[in-house]
Amino acid sequence: xxxxxxxxxxxxxxxxxxxxxxxxxxxxxxxxxxxxxxxxxxxxxxxxxxxxxxxxxxxxxxxxxxxxxxxxxxxxxxxxxxxxxxxxxxxxxxxxxxxxxxxxxxxxxxxxxxxxxxxxxxxxxxxxxxxxxxxxxxxxxxxxxxxxxxxxxxxxxxxxxxxxxxxxxxxxxxxxxxxxxxxxxxxxxxxxxxxxxxxxxxxxxxxxxxxxxxxxxxxxxxxxxxxxxxxxxxxxxxxxxxxxxxxxxxxxxxxxxxxxxxxxxxxxxxxxxxxxxxxxxxxxxxxxxxxxxxxxxxxxxxxxxxxxxxxxxxxxxxxxxxxxxxxxxxxxxxxxxxxxxxxxxx
Amino acid sequence: xxxxxxxxxxxxxxxxxxxxxxxxxxxxxxxxxxxxxxxxxxxxxxxxxxxxxxxxxxxxxxxxxxxxxxxxxxxxxxxxxxxxxxxxxxxxxxxxxxxxxxxxxxxxxxxxxxxxxxxxxxxxxxxxxxxxxxxxxxxxxxxxxxxxxxxxxxxxxxxxxxxxxxxxxxxxxxxxxxxxxxxxxxxxxxxxxxxxxxxxxxxxxxxxxxxxxxxxxxxxxxxxxxxxxxxxxxxxxxxxxxxxxxxxxxxxxxxxxxxxxxxxxxxxxxxxxxxxxxxxxxxxxxxxxxxxxxxxxxxxxxxxxxxxxxxxxxxxxxxxxxxxxxxxxxxxxxxxxxxxxxxxxxxxxxxxxxxxxxxxxxxxxxxxxxxxxxxxxxxxxxxxxxxxxxxxxxxxxxxxxxxxxxxxxxxxxxxxxxxxxxxxxxxxxxxxxxxxxxxxxxxxxxxxxxxxxxxxxxxxxxxxxxxxxxxxxxxxxxxxxxxxxxxxxxxxxxxxxxxxxxxxxxxxxxxxxxxxxxxxxxxxxxxxxxxxxxxxxxxxxxxxxxxxxxxxxxxxxxxxxxxxxxxxxxxxxxxxxxxxxxxxxxxxxxxxxxxxxxxxxxxxxx
Numbered sequence: 001x002x003x004x005x006x007x008x009x010x011x012x013x014x015x016x017x018x019x020x021x022x023x024x025x026x027x028x029x030x031x032x033x034x035x036x037x038x039x040x041x042x043x044x045x046x047x048x049x050x051x052x053x054x055x056x057x058x059x060x061x062x063x064x065x066x067x068x069x070x071x072x073x074x075x076x077x078x079x080x081x082x083x084x085x086x087x088x089x090x091x092x093x094x095x096x097x098x099x100x101x102x103x104x105x106x107x108x109x110x111x112x113x114x115x116x117x118x119x120x121x122x123x124x125x126x127x128x129x130x131x132x133x134x135x136x137x138x139x140x141x142x143x144x145x146x147x148x149x150x151x152x153x154x155x156x157x158x159x160x161x162x163x164x165x166x167x168x169x170x171x172x173x174x175x176x177x178x179x180x181x182x183x184x185x186x187x188x189x190x191x192x193x194x195x196x197x198x199x200x201x202x203x204x205x206x207x208x209x210x211x212x213x214x215x216x217x218x219x220x221x222x223x224x225x226x227x228x229x230x231x232x233x234x235x236x237x238x239x240x241x242x243x244x245x246x247x248x249x250x251x252x253x254x255x256x257x258x259x260x261x262x263x264x265x266x267x268x269x270x271x272x273x274x275x276x277x278x279x280x281x282x283x284x285x286x287x288x289x290x291x292x293x294x295x296x297x298x299x300x301x302x303x304x305x306x307x308x309x310x311x312x313x314x315x316x317x318x319x320x321x322x323x324x325x326x327x328x329x330x331x332x333x334x335x336x337x338x339x340x341x342x343x344x345x346x
Numbered sequence: 347x348x349x350x351x352x353x354x355x356x357x358x359x360x361x362x363x364x365x366x367x368x369x370x371x372x373x374x375x376x377x378x379x380x381x382x383x384x385x386x387x388x389x390x391x392x393x394x395x396x397x398x399x400x401x402x403x404x405x406x407x408x409x410x411x412x413x414x415x416x417x418x419x420x421x422x423x424x425x426x427x428x429x430x431x432x433x434x435x436x437x438x439x440x441x442x443x444x445x446x447x448x449x450x451x452x453x454x455x456x457x458x459x460x461x462x463x464x465x466x467x468x469x470x471x472x473x474x475x476x477x478x479x480x481x482x483x484x485x486x487x488x489x490x491x492x493x494x495x496x497x498x499x500x501x502x503x504x505x506x507x508x509x510x511x512x513x514x515x516x517x518x519x520x521x522x523x524x525x526x527x528x529x530x531x532x533x534x535x536x537x538x539x540x541x542x543x544x545x546x547x548x549x550x551x552x553x554x555x556x557x558x559x560x561x562x563x564x565x566x567x568x569x570x571x572x573x574x575x576x577x578x579x580x581x582x583x584x585x586x587x588x589x590x591x592x593x594x595x596x597x598x599x600x601x602x603x604x605x606x607x608x609x610x611x612x613x614x615x616x617x618x619x620x621x622x623x624x625x626x627x628x629x630x631x632x633x634x635x636x637x638x639x640x641x642x643x644x645x646x647x648x649x650x651x652x653x654x655x656x657x658x659x660x661x662x663x664x665x666x667x668x669x670x671x672x673x674x675x676x677x678x679x680x681x682x683x684x685x686x687x688x689x690x691x692x693x694x695x696x697x698x699x700x701x702x703x704x705x706x707x708x709x710x711x712x713x714x715x716x717x718x719x720x721x722x723x724x725x726x727x728x729x730x731x732x733x734x735x736x737x738x739x740x741x742x743x744x745x746x747x748x749x750x751x752x753x754x755x756x757x758x759x760x761x762x763x764x765x766x767x768x769x770x771x772x773x774x775x776x777x778x779x780x781x782x783x784x785x786x787x788x789x790x791x792x793x794x795x796x797x798x799x800x801x802x803x804x805x806x807x808x809x810x811x812x813x814x815x816x817x818x819x820x821x822x823x824x825x826x827x828x829x830x831x832x833x834x835x836x837x838x839x840x841x842x843x844x845x846x847x848x849x850x851x852x853x854x855x856x857x858x859x860x861x862x863x864x865x866x867x868x869x870x871x872x873x874x875x876x877x878x879x880x881x882x883x884x885x886x887x888x889x890x891x892x893x894x895x896x897x898x899x900x901x902x903x904x905x906x907x908x909x910x911x912x913x914x915x916x917x918x919x920x921x922x923x924x925x926x927x928x929x930x931x932x933x934x935x936x937x938x939x940x941x942x943x944x945x946x947x948x949x950x951x952x
Contacts, residue, residue: 016808016870023804024883041807045730048811049738056818063826070849071830087759094749101720101745108723109738112659113730119930120661120923121725129721130668130714137713141706141752148756149699155758156695172522172613194612201612234613235516236625238690238765242831245762249691251625252515253609256692283842285765285833287509288516289523290435294841 046113053106057099074272076280076301077244078261079155084245086147093140159259163227164220168282169200170230170237170250173291175282176200177218181211181316186229194233197324201233202317204328213314218282219300220262221307227259237295240285243269249286262301269301367905375486377478378905382485383464384796387789389492390456391872397447402865404440407432409858411838434837438507439525441835443499445510446533450540451495453643453781455488458544458582461646461788462551462575464796468896469569471560471913473906476553480546487543491536498532506533509835511636514607514628518599521614531600534593541590548582551575560895562915566670567934569894569919570663573670574649577677578642584681585638592631599623626691633684640777641680645673647784648715648744651737653919654791655719657892658734659726660930662920665718672711672718679708689757690764698757705755709748716745727923727930731890732806736787739814740780747776750825765835768828771821779817786813789875794889798902799882805874809867816864823853893919893933917949 075081112120167178167186176199180186187202187209194201202209220226230239232250239258240247248258270278284295302310318325376382403422406413414430415422425436432440463481467474475481498505507525508517512533520527555576559568568576595606599620607628608620656663663669685693685701719741728734750772753759763769786809793801827850832839839850888897898913913935921932927944938949 016805019804019808020802020874023802041803042728042730045735045807046728052811052815060822063823067826067849071826073831083758083762086756087753087762090752090756090759094752098746098749101716102742105720105723105738105741108720108726109728109730112723112726112728114660114727118727119925120659120727122662122922122924123664123725124662124920125665125667126721129717130665133717134710134714137710141709144752144756145703145706148758149702152695152699152702152758155761156698191610191612192617194617196615234611235519235522236513240765240831240833242762247690247761247764251692252611253621253623253625254692281842283831283833286513287438287835290438292438293434293836293838296841 042114046110049106049109053102057102073242074264074269075243075245076262076264076269077246078263079151080245082151083155086144086151089147090144093144155260156258159227159257160225163225163259165227165229166218166220167200167229167231168218168239168250169233170239170284170288170295171199171233172235172289173284173295175218175239175284175295175297176214177297178202178212178214178317179311179314180208181213183208183211187212189231191233197321199233200231204318204325205332210318211316213316213320215314217298217300219302219307219310221304222262222265222301224304225259225261228257230256230258235288236286237284237288238286240283241280241299242283243280247285265301265303267302375482377474377482379463379467379475379478379481380796380903380907382481383460385485386455386459386463386488387796389489390452390460390785391875393447393451393456393492395868395872397444397452398865398868400440400444400447402861403432404437404444405858405861407437407837409855411840435507435524436504437837438509438523438835439504439529442507442509442512442525443505446495446506446537448778449510449639449643450537451492453778453785454544454639455540457646457781457785457788458575458578458642459485459488459547460785461571461650461792462547462579464792465571465896466551466554466575467558468795468899468903468907469572469894469919470555470558470563471895471908471915472554472558473908473912475550476558477550481550484543484546484550487539487546491539491543494532494536494539498529498536501528501532503527503529505529511629511632512596513632514596514599514625515611515613518596518608519611519613531597534597534600538590538593541586541593544582544586548579548586551579552583555579560912560915566667567915567918570652570666570669570673571649571894573673574645574652577673578645578649581638581642581645581677581680585635585642588631589635589639592628592635595631596628626688626693629688629691630685633687634681636687637684638680640773641676643777643781644744644784645676647740647781647787648673650784650788650791651719651740653892653894654731654733654737654787655722655741656920656922657791657890658729658731658737659722660729660922661722661726662922663718664721664724665714666918666920668714669718672714675711676708676715679704679711683708683755686755686757686760689760695757702755702757706752709752709755712744712748716741716748730807731790732801732803732810733787733791733890735807735810735814736783736790739810740783740787742814743775743780743783743817746822747772747774747780751776762831763828765833766828767824767832767834770834771824771828774821774824775817779821782817783814786810786871791890792896793875793878793882794885794901795896795899795903797879797882798885799878800885800889801874801878801882805870809870809874812867812870813864816860816867819860820857820864823857826850827853888933891929891931893921893931895934898933898935 075084165180165186169176178200185208188206189201190203191201193203202212230248230250232252234252237250238247239250244260246258246260248256266280270276280299280301282297282299284292415426416430419426425433427433503524505525506512506529507523516522517526517530555572598604599606599608605620605623607623607625609623611618611620652663652669683701683705685697686705689698754763754769754772790801790806885901887901895913899907900909915934916937917934919934923930924932924944927941932941938945
């Protein structure tokens with residue numbers, strides 16, 4: 001196998017060398033002519049341009065149509081269809097511009113190839129044309145911007161009040177999640193409290209933390225807004241959810257958030273895609289070190305009643321880690337007493 | 347006016363005085379802009395080979411993840427795992443170095459350093475740069491920066507590996523990735539020297555364009571190349587210092603325990619004491635350079651294309667003034683679009699709205715430029731020299747890569763495409779390929795002026811078609827996997843959602859093979875280039891029958907460029923195929939009084 005490659009390579013080099021040699025000799029022979037070019041290459045290059053153009057446009061569309069199902073991920077969130085529409089409208093506009101300009105350019109290249117008896121047209125400017133091709137793109141762009149910003153404001157606007165709030169913490173190289181528990185309130189945190197056990201630095205001096213739980217898998221309900229409160233522990237990560245058309249960076253020291261409304265459960269998606277192994281994933285999409293490429297976390301979308309049932313079945317973090325909490329109480333007994341006194345005095 | 351003349355005479359005298367320069371002064375510590383340009387070019391070519399080879403290495407990992415590279419171990423030795431695969435951290439280092447090398451060392455220093463240095467004095471009618479001394483320093487700072495960057499590849503822990511954008515905290519903390527140790531320190535030191543080099547160069551270019559234009563060379567008679575170079579240089583002066591400050595703050599965070607970019611970090615079992623810093627401050631600073639940098643990379647190429655397309659279409663560039671104004675427009679707008687790299691960085695979404703508007707506006711002058719190039723071809727008399735082909739290729743890439751900017755610049759669409767292969771496809775076409783094609787075009791076109799010999803045109807054609815088709819085959823397919831949500835900077839996709847990777851494995855194999863062929867085709871160019879320097883056919887004085895002033899110098903211009911007086915400029919640079927003229931070109935130094943047969947009514951006023 002390697003031998004064949006070597007042989008082909010060698011052959012190519014010989015062919016190239018022959019092209020080079022012959023043209024050097026020919027070039028030297030026709031040196032005296034004052035013409036701008038000495039051979040028929042002009043025609044070949046013009047024709048090659050046209051062939052290239054046809055090949056390019058054909059292969060782009062051929063692949064785009066043939067593989068549509070493969071590269072176009074199904075949509076699973078409420079805001080995504082509108083964004084998707086804008087995406088495909090932009091695609092239609094840009095592809096038309098692309099196809100028309102490329103055709104025109106390579107056609108001109110072919111049509112106006114050098115002829116000795118012809119002279120190019122001395123045509124320096126045309127303000128009308130300039131204005132036309134300034135204003136038309138400007139109008140098209142205004143429409144795209146207006147539409148885009150309208151959606152952008154919707155997508156990045158405040159999450160609905162009834163959102164399910166989940167904390168998501170990225171660290172090298174995994175995601176941890178924390179749910180607020182029965183009180184529907186996430187307890188506070190402090191990065192200095194982070195250690196091997198308390199991996200997201202929950203601060204248990206805040207009573208809202210006591211019922212928070214940290215599941216192995218992330219579950220979210222279908223049809224309800226989900227608000228992810230995003231943090232990073234060490235370096236920047238990015239929460240990327242391609243099926244929900246959602247993404248937000250996780251930045252150490254600067255909490256971020258994103259929200260969306262899932263519209264298809266994992267089960268529904270499995271059926272739609274005909275793939276029983278399908279899982280939504282939270283993918284890290286900001287370079288974060290050695291195992292960046294394997295930093296992912298399954299995300300399970302289920303019906304709301306299933307979700308509520310699942311939530312009920314989860315034990316709080318302190319229940320799962322009683323030793324840690326006992327230790328915490330012991331170590332902070334003094335502080336807690338002080339806090340308590342302050343509270344009572346006020 | 348009198349003073350200029352005196353100055354000129356003095357310069358001429360001075361040049362005659364030290365005609366016999368020592369080897370060192372002539373070829374190494376030279377102050378001659380032509381020699382410095384060649385130094386930049388050769389160094390740039392050196393870097394391009396390394397940058398290209400790196401990309402081929404990581405493409406092997408992406409296309410053939412199971413291949414055993416042990417046979418390469420004499421060259422890349424400890425970069426391999428015991429199984430003969432590329433180590434994941436080495437992979438990150440390779441993409442980081444590939445980006446850094448290509449963006450800064452090849453397409454900034456290699457491209458600007460070569461053509462701004464070479465063409466500004468020659469096309470403006472100047473003896474040399476405003477300050478040959480600073481110009482020399484500009485190259486040697488670049489050289490120093492190159493040596494440091496090259497060294498960083500071989501140090502313990504490997505070179506920087508946080509991506510060419512080196513976002514902290516990843517780049518600030520050696521605990522985070524091994525490349526953030528000594529490798530990253532050297533990266534920062536190297537880039538600091540690089541900024542010094544870029545600044546010395548840019549200040550020189552600007553000063554020269556403003557002050558050393560020959561008599562009659564008004565701003566609106568300057569060839570578009572010079573306009574593009576001037577705007578490039580201005581962008582450099584205004585933006586590179588910001589990169590330096592970003593780098594300095596990062597150096598302080600790394601070395602002196604400051605917290606400019608660091609806050610609330612727990613890493614390697616330890617909560618760091620840094621608080622109050624902002625990780626996205628770095629991104630703002632970086633992209634304040636980074637976005638103008640994109641235009642620093644592409645504008646010189648667009649300038650080169652303007653010149654080559656007009657000359658080889660035997661036709662005036664269409665819409666000269668529109669081209670100038672759109673260059674200026676692009677230049678100004680390029681400073682107010684940087685945060686479109688940060689739509690999902692966590693910055694205020696309102697800021698995202700503002701930058702969406704500004705970003706899409708920049709598409710207008712870019713569109714104007716593309717249309718004008720195409721209009722220049724219309725009813726031309728087109729000669730496909732290799733340079734012309736590369737310029738047409740540039741326009742093709744500028745459009746096909748430019749239109750995808752409308753997706754990425756529109757914040758709401760960017761949410762899903764951000765940091766995917768769609769972005770990789772976009773900038774490799776619009777800035778990487780387009781800019782590279784401008785570089786090639788320039789080398790083929792001005793080679794006769796640089797070395798007094800011609801490059802072999804048939805090899806040029808072979809080189810062009812392999813590279814043009816190759817680049818499309820490499821970069822276009824990446825759009826599809828980008829839309830499919832493939833993140834960039836991934837070592838492997840096998841940990842990805844089940845069932846998806848298989849469907850694109852064939853595409854990745856295809857891209858890798860195309861990349862290999864395209865990379866191999868560059869050796870045709872290298873052979874042609876180096877062979878022609880010594881053995882190419884002797885060039886005539888004006889081989890492309892071009893109008894600009896550089897072709898009025900002798901075939902091998904000496905120190906000072908013109909042996910006698912500097913020619914006076916009488917007209918604009920684009921009098922090609924003027925009706926009534928004896929030949930299809932009238933050089934810029936031919937006065938209207940000598941061409942009564944072709945003068946237009948408005949020419950009489952000049």
